[in-house]
Amino acid sequence: MAIKIATMIGDNYGSALQAFALQQSIKECGGGSSIVKLRPKSYIIRFAKTYLIPTKYDGVKKKARKAVSDFKNRRKRRKVREFYQKNIVVEIHRTIEELLSNEKSRITFICGSDQIWNPQFQPNQLFYLDFSTKLNIKKYSYAASIAVSSLAKEECEYYKRKLKDFEGVSVREKTGKYLLDELLDKNVRVDVDPVLLLGADKWESMMSARFNGKDYILLYMLRPMPELLSFAKMVAQSRGLKLLYIGEFDYDDADIESCHDAGVEDFLNAIYSARYVITNSFHATVFSTIFKKKFCSYAVSRTGTRVLDFLDDFNLQECRIDDLNRTDYSFNQEIDWDEIFSIINRKKQESLKYIRSIVNQDK
Structure with a gap:
């Protein structure tokens, strides 16, 4: 059974590369996976949310500048989409209900990586697996990033409610672990960003x-x-x-x-x-x-x-x-690359062990 990954897949290079790396690492650990994308049917709604409707973090001026920049970067954005089509298995759904309706009994989800748990993405059903269903859903995260150093009271309450049913909680930064350790009655792991799970030779072969x-x-x-x-x-x-x-x-x-x-x-x-x-x-x-x-x-x-x-x-x-x-x-800078890659490799093996444990229980 393929694991479903809930992560960001936009026009951003980092989003594309971490999504590819996580999917590739699951494959190398013996599992299959697909990345879930929710996309409203209406192009007008998608356009308005992206470029017109201001949010707490992105005002009208920033939205307008993004529209201009996206137009100038349109060839880049097309190439990023082509990267997804060529390298990443993505399943697109209009709604959560549509996503769940195609499943029969059990689903394993992994939320991560990237800034999916940044407070600006609350509420978000997909990134927090915030939906009720009669299906047996196994919930895990991998290297999810909160990306901030402090949380408001209402944000803390949100994390406590939405993450309590996760069987494995993994974040990308130690600051995120510190924040969640204060809120959750479970072990919170720190794992490397998925791009570190693949070696430099893999990335060189793709460039x-x-x-x-x-x-x-x-x-x-x-x-x-x-x-x-x-x-x-x-x-x-x-x-x-x-x-x-x-x-x-x-x-x-x-x-x-x-x-x-x-x-x-x-x-x-x-x-x-x-x-x-x-x-x-x-x-x-x-x-x-x-x-x-x-x-x-x-x-x-x-x-x-x-x-x-x-x-x-x-x-x-x-x-x-x-x-x-x-x-x-x-x-x-005097950089001791041998020491740095020794640390990377140790952390990489610990992270791959965690991914294998998820893959093995999914079989």
Whole structure:
């Protein structure tokens, strides 16, 4: 019986790669899986939710800027969708009821990874398996990210109610474990992001050759940060290197080379081929580590615990940048890659053991 995975699958490189890696790891552990996507039938409703209706975290201006950037990035978004079609098994349903109606007796769900348990996604039926049914449902999470360092009282109550029936609770960051340990009467695991479950050779076999042979600093920003852009330009100028920018939001700047049509395979190659990487993205930070790059990572406000915990866990604190006004920044960190990959491999084996335990009970 195939395990159903409830995770984010959007136009984001990190979402695509973690979804692929989790599905691939389940397969290598002897199980089958499909990623569940709920998509309303109405295109108008989907468009309005994405670009028009403001939320607590995304106001009208940010929604409007996303609409403009998504248009400029339309070729990139098409390539990401093609990556899903080629590499990931996805089942699309209109409603929870439709999802459950096709099953006969028992379903095993894994929620994770990525920021599925970020409070901004409450309430969300799918990410918390918040539905009633006569079916026998086994609930697990894998490396689910809460992504914040503190919770409001009502958010705490939400987690207590929705996660009490999970047979296995696994989060991605130790900060998430700390928060849930205070709320749940069960063991909360910390597991590595799925992309760390696959080796660098696997990712190298999937990447393009688009940026091979080019000499540049890569700036990848998942969230718009003009101050990080200014910092990256200063570093590139001081080193006499070209600055290549890939990101969700557009910047019209003559001093940078903006790439609006990079697919998932190009994203991997952009990190792999870069002289240095500057980023405010969790997954760009992780892939910089996988490819043993010189990099610096900025932890954004509110969701920056993801990056900070990762750097702490793997002794990469020197790759953290806090002061974007520095004019003397260099990438002269002394990184002991043997030690770092020893830690990664140990944590990877512990995480794979957990996945195998889920696969084995599902058979």
